[in-house]
Amino acid sequence: MGDAPPLFYLEIAFRTLVVFIWLIVLLRATGRRSLAQLSAIEFAIVIALGSAVGDPMFYPEVPLLHAMLVMALVVGLQHGMALLIRRSERMETLIEGRPSELVHGGRLRLSELEHAKLSREDVCETLRNQSVRQLGEVQRAYFEQNGQLSLFTYPSGKAPPGLPIVPPWDLEPPSIVPPGTIHNAPLACLSCGALAAGGVVPGRCSDCDQSLGFTPAVSDPLGQK
Incomplete structure (x- = not known):
């Protein structure tokens, strides 16, 4: 069961709920294509989000605000890359390759x-x-x-x-x-x-x-x- 006090289990539940809701909000902002069909950049985003999401759920020394900021920055980078891809065919080829x-x-x-x-x-x-x-x-x-x-x-x-x-x-x-x-x-x-x-x-x-x-x-x- 570990050495943590019983109240910490409620904190874990609260942390998980906050991080999960924040992640849903961010993923909704990425659009349907990001969920249905992952490009190389979006796959990298998923890995980065997975790394940012896990620790704050059950490590009390990791502030929630830090993790939420990392998640927001990662999704913001995805939006920026998507904008570059839409506006520049050369950038699209550089990032996603060519058929x-x-x-x-x-x-x-x-x-x-x-x-x-x-x-x-x-x-x-x-x-x-x-x-x-x-x-x-x-x-x-x-x-x-x-x-x-x-x-x-x-x-x-x-x-x-x-x-x-x-x-x-x-x-x-x-x-x-x-x-x-x-x-x-x-x-x-x-x-x-x-x-x-x-x-x-x-x-x-x-x-x-x-x-x-x-x-x-x-x-x-x-x-x-």
């Missing part, structure tokens, strides 16, 4: 994946969560500033064949067509998904210059199992 086009015409843009610090597996997993079976279905995929993936696919039945991403490669790796052999159907690069016409299988992709190999491009990898 990245991860997929273009059924092909992974490896340089953009590297810029966004994402792996091919990260993107394929997200695409599978949105019912994409092969990369040829994807016209464009953008990694937005808020961390969401915006996906634009071809209309049903009009997608060209592409690199299969189901089943997950950890469960069932795609077959590799040996380089130098003859293959009369389109092939997809295992690195970026770029298509190669039928004929002699190349040893290196002409789009990404990688040599992971090629696999047959498919329209529905699950329907062909």
Whole structure:
């Protein structure tokens, strides 16, 4: 139970109530977007508020006014940053980054994946969560500033064949067509998904210059199992 006098438990309840009400007031001032969708700056604000809120709730040597001032300053900084972001596109890019086009015409843009610090597996997993079976279905995929993936696919039945991403490669790796052999159907690069016409299988992709190999491009990898 600790060595604190019983009256201190009432003080803890009072401190918690005051800090909680003050926090609600401040969060209401930040607007709905801050609660529903956290940017990098807003995530930092949450961490700072969490640090400022905890101690004054049960440490008697921490004055409530000090903690409330810290919380108000943190939220004020958030308002100031939000104002800068709204008024300056350059500041928005500096603070929140820029969107990245991860997929273009059924092909992974490896340089953009590297810029966004994402792996091919990260993107394929997200695409599978949105019912994409092969990369040829994807016209464009953008990694937005808020961390969401915006996906634009071809209309049903009009997608060209592409690199299969189901089943997950950890469960069932795609077959590799040996380089130098003859293959009369389109092939997809295992690195970026770029298509190669039928004929002699190349040893290196002409789009990404990688040599992971090629696999047959498919329209529905699950329907062909």
